[in-house]
Amino acid sequence: MGVVTVETSSERETVELGERLGRLLEPGDFVALVGELGAGKTQFSKGVAAGLAVDPGTPVTSPTYTILNIYQGRIPLYHFDLYRLAGPEDIDSLGFEEYFDGGGACLVEWAERLEGELPEGTLTVSLSHAGGDARTVAFAAESGRGAALLAGLFPS
Numbered sequence: 001m002g003v004v005t006v007e008t009s010s011e012r013e014t015v016e017l018g019e020r021l022g023r024l025l026e027p028g029d030f031v032a033l034v035g036e037l038g039a040g041k042t043q044f045s046k047g048v049a050a051g052l053a054v055d056p057g058t059p060v061t062s063p064t065y066t067i068l069n070i071y072q073g074r075i076p077l078y079h080f081d082l083y084r085l086a087g088p089e090d091i092d093s094l095g096f097e098e099y100f101d102g103g104g105a106c107l108v109e110w111a112e113r114l115e116g117e118l119p120e121g122t123l124t125v126s127l128s129h130a131g132g133d134a135r136t137v138a139f140a141a142e143s144g145r146g147a148a149l150l151a152g153l154f155p156s
């Protein structure tokens with residue numbers, strides 16, 4: 001398991017981190033965003049969209065009521081927010097296969113709701129409060145595309 005932890009000290013820095021990831025995403029990639037309310041998952045997502053060249057006029061918000069927002073950029077970005085799911089869900093029961101296996105990249109807020117059901121090759125990004133405007137951002141991947149993304153983001 002590879003893990004790289006960085007700290008951001010402003011919203012802007014978190015957005016920029018997301019942007020760096022967005023530039024690397026390819027169809028089929030799966031990014032799990034983990035972290036409490038207000039940790040910065042949506043700000044990070046805003047950056048990912050920008051890095052994928054989504055029109056800057058497109059608002060990137062937590063798709064809390066719709067569960068899924070789709071943005072068209074260099075490739076489609078499927079932005080999920082699973083906060084409203086009542087409990088841990090089987091990924092297969094959600095009916096999202098067409099997205100999860102589709103031609104775009106998946107970015108999933110509240111991926112905790114998919115307990116233990118993350119696809120192989122997932123990149124997990126965990127955000128947490130670190131006092132004031134500071135946030136700890138931990139990138140973790142076991143193998144496959146997640147590991148490749150991690151290496152692309154943080155070349156050794």
Ligand SMILES: Nc1ncnc2c1ncn2[C@@H]1O[C@H](COP(=O)(O)OP(=O)(O)OP(=O)(O)O)[C@@H](O)[C@H]1O
Pocket residue numbers: 008009010011012013014015035036037038039040041042043044062109132133134135
């Ligand atoms: N370093 C930072 N990184 C990200 N956001 C920050 C930072 N410092 C302050 N903030 C503020 O924290 C808030 C993060 O909100 P955001 O909607 O991104 O959180 P979230 O994790 O998506 O929460 P939710 O679970 O409610 O969707 C914003 O108001 C943002 O301005």
Ligand SMILES: [Mg+2]
Pocket residue numbers: 041042061062081109
């Ligand atoms: Mg959010």
